[in-house]
Amino acid sequence: DAKTTQPTSMDCAEGRAANLPCNHSTISGNEYVYWYRQIHSQGPQYIIHGLKNNETNEMASLIITEDRKSSTLILPHATLRDTAVYYCIASLGGTSYGKLTFGQGTILTVHP
């Protein structure tokens, strides 16, 4: 799996959009970008994933640059409950036997 780089921590005001960047400059053509989050030692929660195109679901949007070397997770209206560690993972999915390599992630703090 390609190495990913994320900022150690970020702050966001409640109700504002949280934009979390991720660098994956060595990503290969068939590696997906996954985002998970972990709230205070609970099980990691899947947020969104994509390959080339931008993706949106009920939780977030994922913007992947055209060269696929970086991406941004967008939480459109952050709430206090979005305070968590966010992990960006580049993975081959099934061909890597499903292993997800979690780095240190970004600690997002949403404040009132």
Added chain:
Amino acid sequence: EAQVTQNPRYLITVTGKKLTVTCSQNMNHEYMSWYRQDPGLGLRQIYYSMNVEVTDKGDVPEGYKVSRKEKRNFPLILESPSPNQTSLYFCASKRQGLALSNQPQHFGDGTRLSIL
């Protein structure tokens, strides 16, 4: 409700006393996996299973055993636990298949083990 259920959630035990952490999923997923999480080391994969009776080692399998006799269950067995296995453990599952290789994993709520 679709979920991955681990038991127990917390356990304090002593060195050498065999223990089993159960994991069950109700989503009919083929793939299941165990991870451990330690401060500064992130989540590391212990074992995984692509389907019933098919298991394989992850990155840190030493001291652990698994079995996959039924699709829904994937227990983690510590035959002779040691203090270095004190950790937070997560079970995960996902749909598997060539056309579904990019499916996300669903995680349980975790089991915190303390081996004294």
